[in-house]
Amino acid sequence: MSRLEDLEAFIRIAETGSLTAAARRLGRSLQAVSRSLASLEDDVGVQLVHRTTRQSALSEAGHAFYQRVKPALLDIQEARLEAADRKSAPSGVLRIGAPTLFGPDFLVPIIADFMTAHPQVEIDLQLSDSFVDLAAEELDLVVRIADLPDSGLQGRRLGALRRVVFGAPSYFERHGRPARPTDLRQHACIVRTAAQRSDQWAFQIDGKTRRIGVRGAFRCNTMPGVYAAVSYGLGLGYSPLWQIRRLVETGQVQVILEDFEPKPVPIHALWRENKLPPAKVRAFVDLLAGQLRIEDL
Incomplete structure (x- = not known):
């Protein structure tokens, strides 16, 4: 089975078009990258990269291999980051947006428990009944009570409100x-x-x-x-x-x-779209989902 560093070398070669550029990007020697490519080609049994003195180009098999391997490699890298991130305690400032009346009654008691459990986290709670833009307001997380359109945000359903x-x-x-x-x-x-x-x-x-x-x-x-x-x-x-x-x-x-009564309005915790929200966001959403327990309230 090919080593992970062999696959990483192949991806860099495919994207840079050069073994030398790939070596520079990876911080490895040219000889090491060349050995990784040779080892990978030996393992799959087909030439993946056509080499010349000036550049490297993917073969037909190399193109197909790249399309299948790149997403898998990204998932592996993401899993590595997530595993490492879970070892670290939540810290820093957590900026939360919430509706004006909902925040004090429902969120503040949970925030108090969260700050007791994670003393290295500071909370900045912004109360507003407007649908604020997370990036523009520099918020990490919002609690939103509404049917949600495709907003480019990731989220977790917390319940529904009558x-x-x-x-x-x-x-x-x-x-x-x-x-x-x-x-x-x-x-x-x-x-x-x-x-x-x-x-x-x-x-x-x-x-x-x-x-x-x-x-x-x-x-x-x-x-x-x-x-x-x-x-x-x-x-x-x-x-x-x-x-x-x-x-x-x-x-x-x-x-x-x-x-x-009309259909209950869903309530969500939302954060900016990325595959790995920070530890402080994940920890707070987990606590929120566990303690809020709102369903048709």
Whole structure:
């Protein structure tokens, strides 16, 4: 079986077109590279490189061999790097982006555990509800709540988040409970004015996603304002369940129309596309996936 250094020598010769250039790139002597090529050709039983005094060119068999060997060699090199990287403890600054409300409640407790386990890591947490560009913002990782297009990022699914309609007991006492999403047209609904299509609430009706237009006398540009208004019985709200869980647990609001909820929105941890994310990113994502445990929350 050919040695790894023989394959590396062949790849360099193929890419540089010269044994001398390949030797320089590998930091080996010309004689050593020549011996590696001869050993590889002897092993496969065919000439891979046509040699002249000035240059080297791949034979037909050499071209085919190069196409098969190059990806395999890259995988081997990547595996070597990953094995070496796993021996080193996570360190340095880990820059994380997350939604404004989600970060403090869900990420900070996990970050606290992570920093206790890895004292050589510093955390820079950036909270924003915009879809930030990782490279432009110099972030290592983002937590994103959305259906993801092909974004050129790698990621790991952490769970899914429910979207619900909710109201205060005092509102239901005065106005009753809607039985179907279409009944919302006769109810006061509180709309967040800063969000696009916030007056079009999504539901699953007869197996299909449909949007129902809603309106009401009270509107607000922030979700905390919407939640306060719903709590005081000014109308019904529409929100991710995790954002109102404390209101539900304390009985200030009640969830309705659960049989018509739209498909849960997935939540992912995302990082820039490369085959080997740094140890600090892998370690944090592993902890996040283990502790977050969000599924249809």
